[in-house]
Amino acid sequence: xxxxxxxxxxxxxxxxxxxxxxxxxxxxxxxxxxxxxxxxxxxxxxxxxxxxxxxxxxxxxxxxxxxxxxxxxxxxxxxxxxxxxxxxxxxxxxxxxxxxxxxxxxxxxxxxxxxxxxxxxxxxxxxxxxxxxxxxxxxxxxxxxxxxxxxxxxxxxxxxxxxxxxxxxxxxxxxxxxxxxxxxxxxxxxxxxxxxxxxxxxxxxxxxxxxxxxxxxxxxxxxxxxxxxxxxx
Amino acid sequence: xxxxxxxxxxxxxxxxxxxxxxxxxxxxxxxxxxxxxxxxxxxxxxxxxxxxxxxxxxxxxxxxxxxxxxxxxxxxxxxxxxxxxxxxxxxxxxxxxxxxxxxxxxxxxxxxxxxxxxxxxxxxxxxxxxxxxxxxxxxxxxxxxxxxxxxxxxxxxxxxxxxxxxxxxxxxxxxxxxxxxxxxxxxxxxxxxxxxxxxxxxxxxxxxxxxxxxxxxxxxxxxxxxxxxxxxx
Numbered sequence: 001x002x003x004x005x006x007x008x009x010x011x012x013x014x015x016x017x018x019x020x021x022x023x024x025x026x027x028x029x030x031x032x033x034x035x036x037x038x039x040x041x042x043x044x045x046x047x048x049x050x051x052x053x054x055x056x057x058x059x060x061x062x063x064x065x066x067x068x069x070x071x072x073x074x075x076x077x078x079x080x081x082x083x084x085x086x087x088x089x090x091x092x093x094x095x096x097x098x099x100x101x102x103x104x105x106x107x108x109x110x111x112x113x114x115x116x117x118x119x120x121x122x123x124x125x126x127x128x129x130x131x132x133x134x135x136x137x138x139x140x141x142x143x144x145x146x147x148x149x150x151x152x153x154x155x156x157x158x159x160x161x162x163x164x165x166x167x168x169x170x171x172x173x174x175x176x177x178x179x180x181x182x183x184x185x186x187x188x189x190x191x192x193x194x195x196x197x198x199x200x201x202x203x204x205x206x207x208x209x210x211x212x213x214x215x216x217x218x219x220x221x222x223x224x225x226x227x228x229x230x231x232x233x
Numbered sequence: 234x235x236x237x238x239x240x241x242x243x244x245x246x247x248x249x250x251x252x253x254x255x256x257x258x259x260x261x262x263x264x265x266x267x268x269x270x271x272x273x274x275x276x277x278x279x280x281x282x283x284x285x286x287x288x289x290x291x292x293x294x295x296x297x298x299x300x301x302x303x304x305x306x307x308x309x310x311x312x313x314x315x316x317x318x319x320x321x322x323x324x325x326x327x328x329x330x331x332x333x334x335x336x337x338x339x340x341x342x343x344x345x346x347x348x349x350x351x352x353x354x355x356x357x358x359x360x361x362x363x364x365x366x367x368x369x370x371x372x373x374x375x376x377x378x379x380x381x382x383x384x385x386x387x388x389x390x391x392x393x394x395x396x397x398x399x400x401x402x403x404x405x406x407x408x409x410x411x412x413x414x415x416x417x418x419x420x421x422x423x424x425x426x427x428x429x430x431x432x433x434x435x436x437x438x439x440x441x442x443x444x445x446x447x448x449x450x451x452x453x454x455x456x457x458x459x460x461x462x463x464x465x466x
Contacts, residue, residue: 152416158416165413198406200405
């Protein structure tokens with residue numbers, strides 16, 4: 001892996017790099033880097049480039065050429081990795097969704113570990129607040145991913161829309177777990193999914209109007225809204 | 234809904250005072266064609282040719298009315314989202330009380346979506362692909378609706394009010410649900426979401442008990458009067 005550091009690093013440890021520094025391009029010519037590693041790096045650069053190109057050009061204008069140029073690969077290389085633009089967007093979406101869910105799960109688990117000794121009440125707000133804070137921190141650190149995950153994909157990108165539904169289901173499951181049992185009344189199915197839908201649109205709107213940097217500042221506000229429908233009047 | 238909010242909303246409604254000229258009728262047809270084509274084929278695949286095939290006009294005439302397809306879509310979007318807003322608002326302000334207004338507004342929205350799925354797809358799904366002026370108009374409409382939902386905050390004690398962003402949150406949840414049904418090509422399915430969306434809207438402002446009641450009421454309404462609600466859809 002050390003060969004990859006022969007070129008300047010541009011991206012640190014985002015979800016597309018899975019902990020490995022991600023150079024913008026590999027050295028030309030005979031570099032001795034195993035082919036599998038080259039291919040994997042091309043793929044990761046393409047995923048990052050896809051998210052960046054979407055953030056800049058939107059779904060209306062993004063093209064495979066823009067993505068390839070950003071990733072410093074040819075369009076021929078693009079099509080070795082992905083069948084079309086939406087396949088690439090889908091792969092980027094899945095990586096982003098995994099990163100987001102991982103961040104939330106990690107924060108909630110850490111919160112549970114910390115609380116073990118204190119034994120918090122089953123309807124404690126702490127896991128919910130920890131999960132929301134982790135999600136917003138993830139979005140703030142990865143603004144191009146945040147836009148990708150929050151936006152409604154075009155109709156023709158049906159697989160991407162399915163991936164969004166799956167993300168909503170995963171986040172709804174995390175919301176249920178973080179909220180605990182509440183008053184013990186079972187929540188009718190579908191309600192948490194509606195809350196997550198609303199949250200993604202709400203956060204996406206905030207990013208569009210004010211950017212992603214200050215998102216962690218709305219954690220308390222979002223927690224108050226999400227928690228309200230389980231509180232007595 | 235509070236009287237002053239109703240008055241302010243009525244003033245914002247577009248009022249047509251003169252009979253349309255033949256040229257205005259053609260222009261109107263082109264705008265409807267743009268929404269229809271975008272809704273059916275997607276914004277990326279739409280073309281002036283497809284619009285003219287739908288509306289029956291001539292290319293030269295089209296470019297006398299609009300600078301480009303993007304301009305046509307933006308103007309069409311503005312006109313139709315205002316009309317839809319007026320329709321929803323008219324039934325909402327006529328209802329007795331905030332919850333009844335929300336429910337009546339949702340029913341009017343769902344009727345439109347089920348009656349005109351292609352145009353609705355353009356208004357809710359593809360506008361997010363298009364961006365630009367249409368997207369800005371969309372954001373204005375969301376803000377207006379969010380403000381109307383927020384009128385109920387004034388009836389709550391200051392300590393018991395949800396944050397002002399509650400309105401944008403609820404509108405986002407409603408819109409995401411509409412987008413899902415439209416993108417899946419199942420516009421009629423939107424009716425099934427009425428109880429969940431009533432729970433989301435009422436719960437966000439008034440808490441769990443009121444939300445559970447609103448959910449049950451909406452379910453009963455659907456069970457007993459679905460045909461009437463769907464009306465001439």
